Amino acid sequence: MNLRTASETLSFIRELEEKAAKFYEELARRFPENETDFLSFAKENRKFNKQIQMAYQSVITDAIEGCYAFDMETDDYAFDTDLPDNASLAQAAAKALAIEDKILDCYNIGAEQSSSLLADVPRNFRIVSKKRNKRLEKLKSLT
């Protein structure tokens, strides 16, 4: 599906973040020794959603091209969260990294497409991307 408007793109991103948050909660359940990290990732995803929503609602004014800011295909950023019952921590972390890659792509391409059109929204996309660096390092250390 092709995304063009800010509203549908942000709804899509919210869904990605929430889906990933639930995945991290599942990992926390499966791997109690890393529960703190995984739960903190889930919590952070929801904070990112609030941050982006706030940026959108704060700047989406009549002067800004909210209906014409994006041209993204949802398939390019889709991911599944299926994990075999006997998956190891390393396999789970690898899966999480693959998910993070998709989400990062979505933010980075979204930021590029809307950079001159949606003011604070692309700026916050970039902030969220940057803030994920720490978790990427952590996930890499688990693979």
Add this chain to the structure above:
Amino acid sequence: MAVLEEPIKGVPTAMNYIDGEWTESKGEIIDVVNPATYETIGKVGISTKEEIDSAVQAAQEAYYDWRRTPAVVRCRYLYRLRELLEENFEEVSRVQTQEHGKCIDESRGETRRGIENVEVACGIPTLMMGDSSEDIASGIDEYLIRQPLGPFGVIGPFNFPFMIPLWSAPYAVATGNTVIIKPSSEVPFSQTKITELAEEAGFPPGVWNMVHGGRTVVSGMLEHPDIQGITFVGSTPVMEDVIYPGCGNTGKRCIAQGGAANILVIMPDCNVDATIPGLMTSFFGNAGQRCLAGQTLVIVGEDDAFYNEFMEKVTDRAKNIRIGYGLDESVQMGPVRDVKKKESILNYIESGLKEGATLRLDGRQAREIVGGYPDTCYLGPTIMENVSREMRVVREEIFGPTMGIMRVKTLEDAIEVCNESPYHNGHAIFTSNGKYARQFQYDVISGNVGINIGIVAPMAFFPFSGMAGSFLGVLHTQGKEAVRFFTESKVCIHRWL
């Protein structure tokens, strides 16, 4: 993506709010129709002279105590209103889409712009401060204080049912006046929602009033001696023939904002890819029903290769715009507000063709409506080439999703086209050359000037500065000018003997 839930349910009747009481109008009750689905979503009364008179009386009675309420206290009501608007941000945005037809992104933008005016008005203790000079002569001091005047009328249009009354009402009450808002009877529910929140914020009875209706309410406001001033946004004929002379006849203050036929100038050095989304928003956003919408695109230069490539990109983008119900998040352009307006737009397109314009993109019938809704109020984007400055499609306000294309040789020619227009609301230029931008800004007659911005909508802390044809009055809505409009300057000179 999802179709968002409709907030207006069960065909409610929009009530008047007078002296802190909700009452159904005694006048004729008419239907409110959602133009996207063509379903009746509610009803509204066309209020009588007695009803507007009773609102003015309530506003006049409330004024005595309200003006004595300290400015910092008056602001606290506005802070509360602001918080309530934020809490209800999504609902009020969806109400706009449901009753007007605009896309949800556009409605949220409108909500934000409205709230920003409440926020600016919260600064009234500072904004309303006067001036003073000590020793204008030895032992004599002089100072200026700003005082409120009494009840004001706020007459809103159909195209921005939420935001436009907020260009005035928060400043009016913050400065110690009282208000009576008359929303457009086509879209009464956005203001009804705001008024519900104003009630919840605790404004004393009679400070914030709302009366639905039409001409009778407008005449009642214009003729009533207790109304101190009117702010109006609507069509130029009503502005020129009714509002401005009506205020003049009774000595009222007046801010009258009318129509427009804005011209956007394209220089060949513009950043084409960044410009095109701006053009789509400007010409086709809100289905073209904006007084800041682009109507004519003037392309400068004789470079046919640039023209052809540019127009190909513009046309390609326009013809792929998703049309449908604005509560569907994927929709980029909603319907026009009603059948009459659609007919008027179609007539303008016909007149353009008769006068020699040619269709590059024919939007007289919407190509495909997402969700399969009846096409009663829908149009597609229309692009007409070979328009010229004397054509009606350039000189008159169309207020629909049309783009007329005109070619001129030089920037000076383009500025001349802008300045010959009977309207001077929001002309704009797209260029990467600072010299062109400055020349345009300097020479163009336009209350709001855009440089690489297609919708030149001033923020709440700047005035909405229309000029001739688009505006009658002196001061404008929003920001400091609104504060001046809603207050009288009183100069005091003191000598203590």
